[in-house]
Amino acid sequence: MAQTAAIGDRDAYFLERLDRGDRIEAEDWMPEDYRQQLVRLIAMHAVSEIMGALPEKEWVPRAPTLYRKLAITAKVQDEVGHGQLLIRVAEDLMRPWGKGREDIMADLFSGRLKYHNVFHMATPTWADAGIIGWLVDGAAVITQGMSLSCSYAPYARALGRIVEEEGFHIQHGESICMALAEGTPTQRTMLQDALTRWWPALLMFFGPPEKSQLSTHQLRNMRYRIRSKTNEELRQRFFTKYVRRIWSLGLTIPDATLAQDGVTKVWTYQQPDWDEFRQIVMNHGPRSRARLDLRATTYQEGTWVRRMIAHHSPA
């Protein structure tokens, strides 16, 4: 009896520390449920960065000018770097379970661990690379900006570094899109087509809107101060930040119903197909398998390299 009470006290003390605004470090005691929620979130974020390098990577060697080649190489390199930061954070959390990076990657390849919907989409033109930099990274900064206040300090610090670099990413994307918007008819068409292609995926990025009640995961994450905003709040911010800019370039957003209420400032919009969203994140998106194959092939063939530099390498 006494022991149960003690554990209960520990949980209560933990939550009280969170409510005071204190943050948790990797080696601190934490409720198993808190650890699980974090791993769920951060491992998914990590593999999304790792897989998220690939859509733009397709355009790295093909970028039009030397300047763009350099900038997009730097940008994709940063994405891999974000994957490195996040997978390190996730690994440390999984250590008490005897698990680590190889488990995360294996779960990614087996389909047990999902990656973000946007990175399953095709990038058939150079303009897609621009739209990703401008709007996908723009959307990411909105969600990551919220998580800067996360109660788990190593994640918050990693996000601090990431958000700082995203500043360059967004400008890099804006710069590509601006040049296309100001360019020849072919270039503008390329940009408009890419926007039309990406719009539903951008709306899906924030996840389904909450109806009247939040999911249990969301409620727990809010209680643990892991997240502080709902999907819909974040999506609304995205509209406010980007819709007028998109229009100012004379581009058409493929949603005739999109409008902001003059009084409430709330945007109404056409819901994307949320069944399609579920299919995409289950690795049934247009490029899901191809990208997983690309990463899995090279990762698995590189096992000898990691085995060699690992501590327990064969003599």
Added chain:
Amino acid sequence: MARTERRSIQEIKDVPDLRVATQAVLFQLADDDMVIGFRDQEWLGLAPHIEEDVAFGSIAQEEIGHAAHYYELLSQLDLGSRDDLASLRPAEERRNSVLLERPNGLGTYLESPHFDWAFTIMRHYFHDVWEMRCLGALTQSAAIELGLAADKILAEKRYHRAHQELWIKTMLDRGDEQSQERVKKALADTNEWAADLPDFGGQECLFEETRIVPGASTLSTSFWQEIDAFTGALGLPRPSGTVTRLNGRRGQHTPALQEALEVWSEVYRLEPGAQW
């Protein structure tokens, strides 16, 4: 011309011998760095270890950054914009070594990339040693801008070479028999195609006379000495002799270069004259 006299690119433009020599060495350096940078970029996001992916991504960028710098100097010789020089010249006008255009392995960066890490590192090491030999000579070049470029670029090249040396040593020291075999094969594969790497396409005399590349005719020997000293110390004997095949310094190339150039310039060629 006095042996110590140094001139700017603007002056060199109007002196035929100097111009030819400057142009020739710059095309070699630029094309070498462009194509190795392209091969490095193919690894981005796909390297065997995540931390190494980021590290190698810097090398890719720096190679292309160096190429951009060399193309920029060429554009100052009124040969066209640096992007036109990088993207529009056909394969037969390219002066890169054939070794550097060799693919990283089977497949492409878009599909079934069965890339060879040991070969990637070994080939890069050869390239780093050669470029450093050239840049070392260029620090004394009669062309002022070449000397300045050499000083700047050498600082980054030192890191590249150290990176490859560390990997080669690691593969030998920490690897099992299989990875040691991979390194030996990588050395053999690199060596087989390396004949035109330490080569100036027959222009050594011009390079020396004009002092655009002082000591040009000795660089090949000192290159092989450095390679053999390093591999020898690791107990990794280099197969004797290279196989003389095509000479990229004379515009002879494999189909791999053409394929790379098509990818490299795909977007740039879409709309000639457009701003990107």
Added chain:
Amino acid sequence: MEDLSFDVYEVFAQSDSLSPHVHVFNVLASSVDMALALAEENFFRREGFINLWVVRRDHIHQLGFADRDGFKKMAKNYRVTEDYKYLVDKWRQYREHPMTANGAKVRGGGEDGTTVDSGD
């Protein structure tokens, strides 16, 4: 002279949970606990901290003298935001004078016929 042997511990302090630990200085101590206790009183008599690390110096490795010389990188303008500052003016320009669907730039509220470039 008596040979008294200590370890050198390097001290790192964190000022808030979102900041990195920053190197402060070092102390002579014989254990981790001693190093932590001494570091507090030696370096934080005035400013506060929320966390401290002490690391035995022989567990720290650094670049060699020559390597530090070789670490001078060329400027990478293309990856810093400074290079993209021109976008601020562009966005302002298009906020005030949006492009039309065919990409033409409209003078202050003008109709499609009045499209001209930004030559003025």
